[in-house]
Amino acid sequence: xxxxxxxxxxxxxxxxxxxxxxxxxxxxxxxxxxxxxxxxxxxxxxxxxxxxxxxxxxxxxxxxxxxxxxxxxxxxxxxxxxxxxxxxxxxxxxxxxxxxxxxxxxxxxxxxxxxxxxxxxxxxxxxxxxxxxxxxxxxxxxxxxxxxxxxxxxxxxxxxxxxxxxxxxxxxxxxxxxxxxxxxxxxxxxxxxxxxxxxxxxxx
Amino acid sequence: xxxxxxxxxxxxxxxxxxxxxxxxxxxxxxxxxxxxxxxxxxxxxxxxxxxxxxxxxxxxxxxxxxxxxxxxxxxxxxxxxxxxxxxxxxxxxxxxxxxxxxxxxxxxxxxxxxxxxxxxxxxxxxxxxxxxxxxxxxxxxxxxxxxxxxxxxxxxxxxxxxxxxxxxxxxxxxxxxxxxxxxxxxxxxxxxxxxxxxxxxxxx
Numbered sequence: 244x245x246x247x248x249x250x251x252x253x254x255x256x257x258x259x260x261x262x263x264x265x266x267x268x269x270x271x272x273x274x275x276x277x278x279x280x281x282x283x284x285x286x287x288x289x290x291x292x293x294x295x296x297x298x299x300x301x302x303x304x305x306x307x308x309x310x311x312x313x314x315x316x317x318x319x320x321x322x323x324x325x326x327x328x329x330x331x332x333x334x335x336x337x338x339x340x341x342x343x344x345x346x347x348x349x350x351x352x353x354x355x356x357x358x359x360x361x362x363x364x365x366x367x368x369x370x371x372x373x374x375x376x377x378x379x380x381x382x383x384x385x386x387x388x389x390x391x392x393x394x395x396x397x398x399x400x401x402x403x404x405x406x407x408x409x410x411x412x413x414x415x416x417x418x419x420x421x422x423x424x425x426x427x428x429x430x431x432x433x434x435x436x437x438x439x440x441x442x443x444x445x446x447x
Numbered sequence: 448x449x450x451x452x453x454x455x456x457x458x459x460x461x462x463x464x465x466x467x468x469x470x471x472x473x474x475x476x477x478x479x480x481x482x483x484x485x486x487x488x489x490x491x492x493x494x495x496x497x498x499x500x501x502x503x504x505x506x507x508x509x510x511x512x513x514x515x516x517x518x519x520x521x522x523x524x525x526x527x528x529x530x531x532x533x534x535x536x537x538x539x540x541x542x543x544x545x546x547x548x549x550x551x552x553x554x555x556x557x558x559x560x561x562x563x564x565x566x567x568x569x570x571x572x573x574x575x576x577x578x579x580x581x582x583x584x585x586x587x588x589x590x591x592x593x594x595x596x597x598x599x600x601x602x603x604x605x606x607x608x609x610x611x612x613x614x615x616x617x618x619x620x621x622x623x624x625x626x627x628x629x630x631x632x633x634x635x636x637x638x639x640x641x642x643x644x645x646x647x648x649x650x651x
Contacts (some may be wrong), residue, residue, distance in 0.1 A: 247542055247545060247546060248542070249507075249512050249513055249514050249519050249520055249521065249538070249541065249542075250500075250504060250505075250513045250514055250515045251515055252496075252499060252500040252503055252504055252515055253500060253504070253513055253538075255496050255499075255500070256496040256497050256499075256500040258496075259492060259493045259496040259497070260493075260497075262493070263478050263481060263482075264477065264478070264481050265474070265477075266478075270469070272539065272542075273468065273469075274467050274468070274470075275497065275500070276537070276538065276539065277467060277468050278467075278497055278501065279500065279501060279504065279513075281501075283501060283502065286497060286498055286501040287498055287501075288463060289463045289464075289466075289497065290494040290495065290497050290498040291494065291498075292456075292459050292460040292462075292463040293460050293463070293464075293479065293482055293490060293493065293494050294490055294491055294494040294495075295456060295459075295460075296454075296456040296457060296459070296460040296479065296483065297482065297483060297485075297487060297490040297491075298487065299456055300454060300456055300457065300483065301454075303453075308453050309453055309454045309457055309483075310453050310454050311454045311455055311456055315453050316453055317453065333480070334453070334457075334480065335476060335480065337453065338451055338452070338453075338476075341451060342451060
């Protein structure tokens with residue numbers, strides 16, 4: 244391996260890039276050579292952006308979303324409905340739901356789902372802080388918006404059991420046929436659930 | 448765009464990653480969140496590796512290959528045949544040829560090929576330094592190992608014209624059917640050239 248690279252600095256950079264998920268050694272080489280063709284300032288901006296993020300990033304003390312401040316923009320926004328808390332797995336899910344512009348409440352980022360296979364238990368996630376947040380009062384609805392996988396379902400059920408005696412409405416994202424999907428290509432579990440959970444139709 | 452990200456530091460890092468070739472915003476986000484889950488030292492090693500490379504990298508003053516020293520390992524190696532110079536487009540081609548272990552001469556990295564479409568002319572490439580290197584004497588063979596594209600062919604011809612009066616053998620990589628390819632799937636230009644340039648067969 245050492246002999247293939249004519250520069251150890253190059254080899255080191257390629258090694259670092261190829262540690263990223265989904266980036267093999269060939270792609271890493273392509274990315275490094277691309278950066279090498281840019282000017283110094285561009286490369287420095289690239290390198291420092293990720294280090295600055297890592298060193299300075301904060302997590303909102305209320306919802307655990309990534310933030311530049313102690314309380315994130317969403318939690319600090321007085322226009323948002325603070326009686327509704329949407330429970331998600333990760334920051335990316337917050338962004339996906341925000342992009343729909345259909346939700347105006349707050350969030351709670353768990354940081355993952357319960358997964359015995361990956362030895363992630365409830366204590367590794369922000370579940371207790373969610374319970375405390377609900378028990379503190381003011382929250383009227385908890386919307387469980389986790390992945391529709393076994394791990395997501397397990398986490399949903401765990402949270403449900405912890406909250407079921409609290410005076411809070413617990414709901415889950417509607418599951419059914421995707422908008423734009425053809426019925427014949429929808430998997431049978433989804434199709435079955437969409438029949439069981441059919442919704443009243445009033446012409447729109 | 449600003450509203451979608453709950454952290455400007457995050458947005459900045461995602462912006463930087465999505466400038467890389469072949470990396471879209473979703474992949475950039477995935478890579479940044481991956482790095483964010485690593486410890487500080489890992490992220491610092493990643494960020495500094497590329498900046499150190501950019502600031503400290505050298506190019507061999509003989510062959511223009513990337514190097515940590517003034518003269519690269521290949522040019523400085525007394526065991527290599529310094530009468531043979533293989534002309535390639537980029538550092539990656541040097542690595543590809545080195546990986547075959549079939550070549551024991553030196554290289555000359557042009558830094559690209561002549562491409563009027565991308566306004567890359569002969570003066571943007573290390574062509575003059577190749578001519579000077581040949582004229583300085585000692586080189587018996589120049590092997591043109593450029594891409595088999597129109598730009599590569601143009602560059603081959605340009606170098607050929609510049610060197611044809613020098614006492615040096617000029618050769619080009621053999622072109623033909625790839626090893627392991629089925630004839631029916633070989634394109635007709637390649638197949639045609641492989642018939643014209645058929646080689647004597649002596650049983651092996």
